[in-house]
Each structure stands twice: as structure tokens, then as C-alpha cells.
Amino acid sequence: GAGVSQSPRYKVAKRGQDVALRCDPISGHVSLFWYQQALGQGPEFLTYFQNEAQLDKSGLPSDRFFAERPEGSVSTLKIQRTQQEDSAVYLCASSLAPIRATGELFFGEGSRLTVL
Amino acid sequence: GENVEQHPSTLSVQEGDSAVIKCTYSDSASNYFPWYKQELGKRPQLIIDIRSNVGEKKDQRIAVTLNKTAKHFSLHITETQPEDSAVYFCAAKGGSQGNLIFGKGTKLSVKP
Numbered sequence: 001g002a003g004v005s006q007s008p009r010y011k012v013a014k015r016g017q018d019v020a021l022r023c024d025p026i027s028g029h030v031s032l033f034w035y036q037q038a039l040g041q042g043p044e045f046l047t048y049f050q051n052e053a054q055l056d057k058s059g060l061p062s063d064r065f066f067a068e069r070p071e072g073s074v075s076t077l078k079i080q081r082t083q084q085e086d087s088a089v090y091l092c093a094s095s096l097a098p099i100r101a102t103g104e105l106f107f108g109e110g111s112r113l114t115v116l
Numbered sequence: 117g118e119n120v121e122q123h124p125s126t127l128s129v130q131e132g133d134s135a136v137i138k139c140t141y142s143d144s145a146s147n148y149f150p151w152y153k154q155e156l157g158k159r160p161q162l163i164i165d166i167r168s169n170v171g172e173k174k175d176q177r178i179a180v181t182l183n184k185t186a187k188h189f190s191l192h193i194t195e196t197q198p199e200d201s202a203v204y205f206c207a208a209k210g211g212s213q214g215n216l217i218f219g220k221g222t223k224l225s226v227k228p
Contacts, residue, residue, distance in 0.1 A: 042218035099214030102148035
């Protein structure tokens with residue numbers, strides 16, 4: 001595709017529900033990142049993948065958060081038993097460069113999660 | 117790990133004036149410093165970046181400077197226009213890390 005695509009764009013969940021957020025990176029991009037952006041704040045790192053390998057998940061706030069990229073392309077961020085503090089925009093970004101190299105991150109439009 | 121501080125949090129200028137946003141970082145091994153612009157409800161988009169082997173970089177009305185000794189870098193926008201109004205984020209990528217660490221953002225308002 002022309003850019004990073006995320007779905008759904010908007011998700012409203014009741015507290016305690018599980019949600020899954022999808023990211024389609026730019027074709028051929030090796031690296032994929034997930035960030036959480038609270039209202040009025042900068043993106044906070046959650047996790048990243050190089051191809052299918054999850055190399056760093058140190059930013060995941062709790063064991064309720066889980067991410068995968070099984071075939072090295074599409075990635076899913078899953079949040080179990082959602083809490084109100086999970087409400088945020090979840091941004092996915094991809095890069096042609098491997099993780100240790102420096103290269104532009106291309107962001108998706110984000111998935112806005114609201115937990116009631 | 118890396119920590120990035122960004123100032124000011126809000127900045128209001130008259131059209132045609134210059135705007136400067138400053139960031140500091142903590143990890144002396146950081147080697148890549150991009151700046152992203154995010155319009156309301158939109159995705160962050162790269163506007164300029166600089167690597168640690170360069171002290172300054174310009175692209176039309178936008179310039180970035182890097183002082184490795186002091187561990188700070190700045191974004192300079194000249195001849196500001198109303199369409200420059202947005203939130204700007206600085207970021208740093210450490211030599212031992214793969215992820216970008218972002219500052220908290222600066223909301224720039226350019227008044228016509």
C-alpha cells in the first residue's frame with residue numbers, strides 16, 4: 001500500500017473487554033514499532049519488531065498488552081481486560097531500515113481507543 | 117535509557133516571525149535526531165532529521181542544529197506561515213537501542 005494502514009481507526013470498549021488493533025506496514029519495511037500516545041503527549045514506545053522477531057517489548061505497560069507479527073508483515077496489538085487508563089491513540093510505524101540503523105519512521109493514522 | 121526533554125510546550129508567533137524549539141537528551145550514544153510534525157488528528161510526519169556526525173542541516177525554511185557536547189538540538193523555522201501551526205515532536209535514537217524516544221511536544225500557533 002501507499003502508507004501504513006491501521007484499523008480500526010476508532011474503538012470504544014467497555015472496561016474488561018479485550019481489543020485487537022491491526023497494523024499494515026508499508027510493503028517491504030523490515031522494522032515495525034508500536035507507540036501509545038495519550039492526549040496532549042508525545043508518543044510513548046511500546047514494542048518493536050524486526051521482521052517477525054519481537055526485539056524489544058520493554059515499553060508494554062503490563063502483561064495485559066501483547067503484540068505479534070507472525071509473518072513479518074501485518075502486526076496486531078492486543079489488549080486484554082481493558083482499563084480506563086488504556087484510553088489513548090495507538091500508533092504503528094514502519095521503517096525500511098533494520099532496527100539498529102537510522103531511518104525514517106512512517107506512521108499510520110493511529111487507532112483511537114476509548115475505554116468506558 | 118534515553119530521556120528527551122522538549123521546550124517550550126506551547127509557542128505562539130506572528131506570521132513571518134521565526135520559531136525555535138529546543139530539546140535535550142540524556143544518552144551520549146544517541147546518534148539520530150528527527151523532528152516530526154503532527155497536525156490535529158493526523159499522523160506524525162518527518163520534517164527534518166540530523167545525524168550525530170553533522171552539526172547543522174537546512175531544508176528551505178527549516179533548520180536543525182545539534183550540539184553533541186551539550187546534548188541538545190534545536191528546530192528553527194523561519195518566515196512562519198499559518199500552515200506551520202501544529203504540534204512538533206523531537207526524538208532521539210540511542211546507539212544501543214532500536215526505538216525512537218520522543219519529547220512531549222510543542223504546540224506551535226502562527227497567527228496571521
